[in-house]
Amino acid sequence: MQDRTKPAADGGAERADLSTTARVLGIVRSNGNTSRAEIARITGLSRSTVTLHVDRLLEHRLLLETGLASSTGGRRPYIIQFNKAAGYIGCIDLGSTTVGLGIANLGGEVVSERTYASDVQEGPEASLSRARDDIKALLDSSGLSEDRLQALCIGFPGPVECGTGRPVAPPLMSSWDRYPIREFLARDFECPVYVDNDANLMALGEQWTGLGHGIDNFLFVNVGTGIGCGIVCQGQLYRGADGCAGDIGHGEIENQSAVCRCGNIGCLEAVAAAPALVRMATEAAVREPGSKLAEHLAVHGKLMARDISYYAVQGDRSSVEIIKLSGQLIGHVLAGLANFFNPSLIILGGGVSQAGDPWLASIRHEVYRRSLPLASRNLVIQRSRLGGRAGLVGGAILATQQLLSETGLARVTAITGVK
Amino acid sequence: MQDRTKPAADGGAERADLSTTARVLGIVRSNGNTSRAEIARITGLSRSTVTLHVDRLLEHRLLLETGLASSTGGRRPYIIQFNKAAGYIGCIDLGSTTVGLGIANLGGEVVSERTYASDVQEGPEASLSRARDDIKALLDSSGLSEDRLQALCIGFPGPVECGTGRPVAPPLMSSWDRYPIREFLARDFECPVYVDNDANLMALGEQWTGLGHGIDNFLFVNVGTGIGCGIVCQGQLYRGADGCAGDIGHGEIENQSAVCRCGNIGCLEAVAAAPALVRMATEAAVREPGSKLAEHLAVHGKLMARDISYYAVQGDRSSVEIIKLSGQLIGHVLAGLANFFNPSLIILGGGVSQAGDPWLASIRHEVYRRSLPLASRNLVIQRSRLGGRAGLVGGAILATQQLLSETGLARVTAITGVK
Numbered sequence: 001m002q003d004r005t006k007p008a009a010d011g012g013a014e015r016a017d018l019s020t021t022a023r024v025l026g027i028v029r030s031n032g033n034t035s036r037a038e039i040a041r042i043t044g045l046s047r048s049t050v051t052l053h054v055d056r057l058l059e060h061r062l063l064l065e066t067g068l069a070s071s072t073g074g075r076r077p078y079i080i081q082f083n084k085a086a087g088y089i090g091c092i093d094l095g096s097t098t099v100g101l102g103i104a105n106l107g108g109e110v111v112s113e114r115t116y117a118s119d120v121q122e123g124p125e126a127s128l129s130r131a132r133d134d135i136k137a138l139l140d141s142s143g144l145s146e147d148r149l150q151a152l153c154i155g156f157p158g159p160v161e162c163g164t165g166r167p168v169a170p171p172l173m174s175s176w177d178r179y180p181i182r183e184f185l186a187r188d189f190e191c192p193v194y195v196d197n198d199a200n201l202m203a204l205g206e207q208w209t210g211l212g213h214g215i216d217n218f219l220f221v222n223v224g225t226g227i228g229c230g231i232v233c234q235g236q237l238y239r240g241a242d243g244c245a246g247d248i249g250h251g252e253i254e255n256q257s258a259v260c261r262c263g264n265i266g267c268l269e270a271v272a273a274a275p276a277l278v279r280m281a282t283e284a285a286v287r288e289p290g291s292k293l294a295e296h297l298a299v300h301g302k303l304m305a306r307d308i309s310y311y312a313v314q315g316d317r318s319s320v321e322i323i324k325l326s327g328q329l330i331g332h333v334l335a336g337l338a339n340f341f342n343p344s345l346i347i348l349g350g351g352v353s354q355a356g357d358p359w360l361a362s363i364r365h366e367v368y369r370r371s372l373p374l375a376s377r378n379l380v381i382q383r384s385r386l387g388g389r390a391g392l393v394g395g396a397i398l399a400t401q402q403l404l405s406e407t408g409l410a411r412v413t414a415i416t417g418v419k
Numbered sequence: 420m421q422d423r424t425k426p427a428a429d430g431g432a433e434r435a436d437l438s439t440t441a442r443v444l445g446i447v448r449s450n451g452n453t454s455r456a457e458i459a460r461i462t463g464l465s466r467s468t469v470t471l472h473v474d475r476l477l478e479h480r481l482l483l484e485t486g487l488a489s490s491t492g493g494r495r496p497y498i499i500q501f502n503k504a505a506g507y508i509g510c511i512d513l514g515s516t517t518v519g520l521g522i523a524n525l526g527g528e529v530v531s532e533r534t535y536a537s538d539v540q541e542g543p544e545a546s547l548s549r550a551r552d553d554i555k556a557l558l559d560s561s562g563l564s565e566d567r568l569q570a571l572c573i574g575f576p577g578p579v580e581c582g583t584g585r586p587v588a589p590p591l592m593s594s595w596d597r598y599p600i601r602e603f604l605a606r607d608f609e610c611p612v613y614v615d616n617d618a619n620l621m622a623l624g625e626q627w628t629g630l631g632h633g634i635d636n637f638l639f640v641n642v643g644t645g646i647g648c649g650i651v652c653q654g655q656l657y658r659g660a661d662g663c664a665g666d667i668g669h670g671e672i673e674n675q676s677a678v679c680r681c682g683n684i685g686c687l688e689a690v691a692a693a694p695a696l697v698r699m700a701t702e703a704a705v706r707e708p709g710s711k712l713a714e715h716l717a718v719h720g721k722l723m724a725r726d727i728s729y730y731a732v733q734g735d736r737s738s739v740e741i742i743k744l745s746g747q748l749i750g751h752v753l754a755g756l757a758n759f760f761n762p763s764l765i766i767l768g769g770g771v772s773q774a775g776d777p778w779l780a781s782i783r784h785e786v787y788r789r790s791l792p793l794a795s796r797n798l799v800i801q802r803s804r805l806g807g808r809a810g811l812v813g814g815a816i817l818a819t820q821q822l823l824s825e826t827g828l829a830r831v832t833a834i835t836g837v838k
Contacts, residue, residue, distance in 0.1 A: 017463070019463070020463040044436070044438070044439040044442075044464065044468075045463065045464070046465065046468075049463075049465075159791065159793045161793075168792075168793045169791075169792050169793060216660070217659060217660045229759070231759075233652050233653070233657060234652070234653070234655065234657065236653065238652060238653065239761070240636060240760060240761025240762065240794070241635070241636045241761050241762055241763035241797060241798075242761055242763075242793050242794065242796070242797060243761070243793075244758075244761050244791060244793040244794050245759065245760055245761035246759060246761075247758045247759070247761075247791050247793075247794060248755075248758060248759050250758060250791055251754070251755040251758055251759075251789070252751065252754070252755075252789050253673075254672075254673030254674060255673060255674070262791075264789070332671065333755070335670070335671070336667075336670040336671075336752070336755065337759060339663075339666045339667060339669060339670055340648070340650075340664065340665060340666070340667050340670075340756060340759070340760075341659060341664055341759075341760075342658070342659025342660050342661055342662070342663050342664035342665075342666075343659065343660055344660035344661075370670070370671050370683070372578065372588075372663060372666050372669055372681075373587075373588050374578045374580075374587045374588060374661050374662075374663040374666075375659070375661065375663050375666060377661070378660060378661055379660075
C-alpha cells in the first residue's frame with residue numbers, strides 16, 4: 001500500500017475479480033494463520049484461483065508468508081498471515097467534553113494515544129484543527145512518517161449520514177450540522193477519511209478485541225453527555241436504513257418533565273445522562289446545605305458527574321439515589337430493547353458507566369425485572385473493559401474494513417497495475 | 420425430491436461441495452431466469468464447476484432448463500429457472516382465535532387455503548389434530564398426493580425456541596409450554612416440520628411477495644389477541660440470540676394499570692391489543708347506556724374487536740377514542756423502535772390492523788412526533804396488503820429455505836446417490 005490518491009479502474013469483470021480477492025483477504029484476517037489449501041476448502045475455489053488472489057495480496061504486502069506449516073501428507077504448505085503493519089490508521093474519538101486520539105495498525109492495535117479535554121461546542125473548525133495537529137504530532141512521536149497513514153477515522157457524538165459522513169441535526173451542535181468533516185481533513189491528509197457515530201465505533205472495537213468478541217448480537221450503550229447505542233447484529237455493525245440506528249437517547253420517558261437539548265421533553269438523555277446527574281446533584285446540594293454534595297459545590301463552585309459517582313461510592317445517600325435513578329431509567333429502556341432485539345450481551349460504556357456498582361445494579365435489576373424470561377435468561381450486562389479505548393480500536397477496524405473492501409482494494413491495485 | 424426420510428451422508432468435503440450447490444441454487448431462486456455464464460460471473464467459479472452444480476440440481480428437478488436465451492456472441496445459453504413445483508409445503512398459521520391453513524408451492528404461491536375459528540386454549544393435541552386433518556383434506560381437494568408435501572411449517576403466537584421448535588413460556592397457554600409440536604405432526608407426515616413465531620413468518624411473507632419485497636430493514640407488527648413483531652434486518656429474518664427477538668407486547672407502558680395475561684402490569688399488549696379494545700368498549704357501553712356500543716352489547720351479549728372498528732368507522736365517539744388510544748400506545752413504542760432500529764418500513768398486520776384509518780393515523784402521528792428527524796424522514800408506515808395470507812406465504816418460504824439449504828440438500832442427494 002503506497003500512494004493512495006489515484007482513482008480506481010472500474011471495469012465490471014475486474015471488480016468481480018477483486019471481490020474474490022477481498023473475500024480471500026477477509027478469510028485470512030478472521031482466521032489468523034492459514035494456508036492456500038484451507039482458503040480453497042472454505043471458498044470452494046480451485047487451488048490455482050486461490051494462488052492468483054493470494055499472490056496479488058502478497059505483492060501488495062497485505063499478506064505475508066510467515067513459514068511452513070506441518071505437512072498433512074504432501075508438500076508442507078506456506079503459512080499465510082494478514083500483515084497488520086501494512087499501514088496505520090489515525091483515530092479520533094470526538095466526545096462532547098473529551099477528545100481521544102490514537103494511531104493504530106490495521107489489526108486494530110493502538111500503538112500510541114492521547115486524550116484531552118475539549119468542548120465540541122467550540123465548533124468544527126476549532127475541534128478538527130486541534131485534532132489534525134495532534135494526530136500529526138502523535139505520528140511524529142511514534143516515529144511514523146505521514147505516508148504510513150492509510151486512513152483517518154472519526155467518531156462523532158451524534159447521527160452521521162452514511163454516504164456523506166456528515167453529521168445530521170446533532171442536538172445542540174448546530175455548527176456541526178452537515179459540516180463536511182471529511183473534506184476538512186482531506187485538505188491536510190492524503191488518505192481516505194471515514195466518519196461514523198461514536199457508539200457504532202465503540203461497538204466495533206468491543207467486537208474486535210473486547211467483551212463482544214465472537215458475540216453475534218450485542219449492544220454497546222454509551223452513556224456520557226448523551227446516550228447512544230451501537231448495534232452488532234448477526235456479527236455485523238448495524239446502522240439502519242438511514243444510518244442512525246441506535247439513537248436511544250431521545251425516546252420519551254413518561255412522567256419526566258426535563259427539557260432535552262433536542263427540544264423535546266422527557267427524553268432518556270435529559271433524565272439519565274451526565275448533565276442530568278449534575279442537575280439533580282446541584283438541586284440536592286441546594287436542598288441539603290450540610291451534605292457532601294453541598295460542601296463540594298461550595299468549595300469547587302460546580303459538580304461534575306464523576307464527583308457524584310465518587311460520593312455515591314462513599315455512601316452519600318443523595319448521590320446514591322441519583323445514580324440509581326439514572327440506572328433505573330436506562331434499565332427501563334434497555335428492558336424493552338432486550339425484548340425487541342434479544343441480544344446476548346449489553347455492554348455499558350462512556351463516562352457515566354464508571355458510576356460504580358449501584359448504577360450497574362439498578363440497570364440489571366430493571367432489565368431482568370421487565371424483560372421476558374426467554375429474552376433475559378442468557379443475557380449478560382457488563383461494563384466495557386476497553387473503556388475510552390473502545391472508540392479508537394473501532395475506528396481502526398472500520399477504516400481497515402473499508403480499505404480492504406473490494407472498493408478499497410480497487411484503489412490499491414490501480415496504483416501499481418498489478419492484476 | 421422424492422423420499423425424505425433417509426439421513427444425509429455427512430463427509431466434510433461433500434458438505435463443502437453441497438454448500439456451493441446451495442449457493443448456486445440460491446442465486447437462481449433470487450435472480451429468476453439466469454444462465455450458467457451468469458452464475459459463473461456472480462460466484463467467480465469456473466464454468467465447468469458451475470455446470471457440475473447446475474447438472475446436479477437439474478437431476479433433482481430443483482432447476483429446469485426452460486429454453487434458449489438470445490446470444491451474446493457465442494452459442495445461445497440455456498435459460499435456467501428454479502422449479503417452484505418441485506414440491507409443496509403445508510402451512511399452518513395458528514392464531515389465538517383463528518387458524519389459517521394453506522398449501523403452497525416452493526415459490527411461496529398459495530395454491531389452496533382455508534380459515535376457521537379455533538381457540539388456541541383448547542391445547543396442543545386438539546388444535547394440532549384438527550390442523551393435521553384439515554391439511555390432509557386440503558391436499559386431497561387440491562388433487563395433490565401426500566408424497567408431494569416436502570415440509571410442514573407452523574406459525575405459533577408466542578416465543579419459539581429455535582433449535583427445538585418448541586414454544587417457551589407462552590403467556591396464558593401453559594399447555595403449549597415446551598410442547599413437541601414437530602414430533603406430534605411427524606407421526607402423521609413423513610416430511611420435516613418447522614415451527615416459528617407467527618410474526619416472524621408474516622415478516623418473511625411480506626418480504627417475499629408483499630410490501631417488504633426488496634426492503635432490507637423493516638418491521639412487521641402483528642396486532643391481534645397479542646402484539647408481536649417480525650424483524651427483517653439486512654435482508655434476513657432476525658431472531659435474536661435466543662430466538663425471541665421482536666417480542667414487543669410485554670414492554671411496560673407507564674401509567675397503565677391493566678394486568679397482562681403474562682402476569683405483569685401495564686404491558687403494551689394489555690392496553691392496546693384486541694382484548695383491551697373489548698374491555699374498554701364494554702366499560703364504555705356500561706357507562707353510556709344509549710350508545711351504539713351499549714345497544715350492540717344488549718343485542719349480542721358481547722363485543723368483539725371488529726365491532727369496535729365498525730362503530731369507529733361509523734363515527735361513534737367512544738369507539739373512535741378506544742381505537743385512537745390503542746394506536747397512540749402502539750405508536751409510542753414504535754417511535755422508540757424507529758429510533759433504535761431505523762427501519763425504512765413498518766408494516767401493520769393482524770386483526771386489529773383492520774381497525775380503520777383513525778388507528779393507523781394515531782400510530783403514524785405518534786411515531787412521527789417522537790422519533791428523530793433522520794430516523795423518520797424516509798420511514799413508511801403501512802397496513803399489510805397480504806393480510807391473513809402473510810403467515811402462510813412466510814411459512815412456505817421458511818420451509819423452502821430450509822429444504823434448499825446445505826443441510827436440506829444433503830438429505831436430497833443422500834437419497835438418490837447423485838453426487
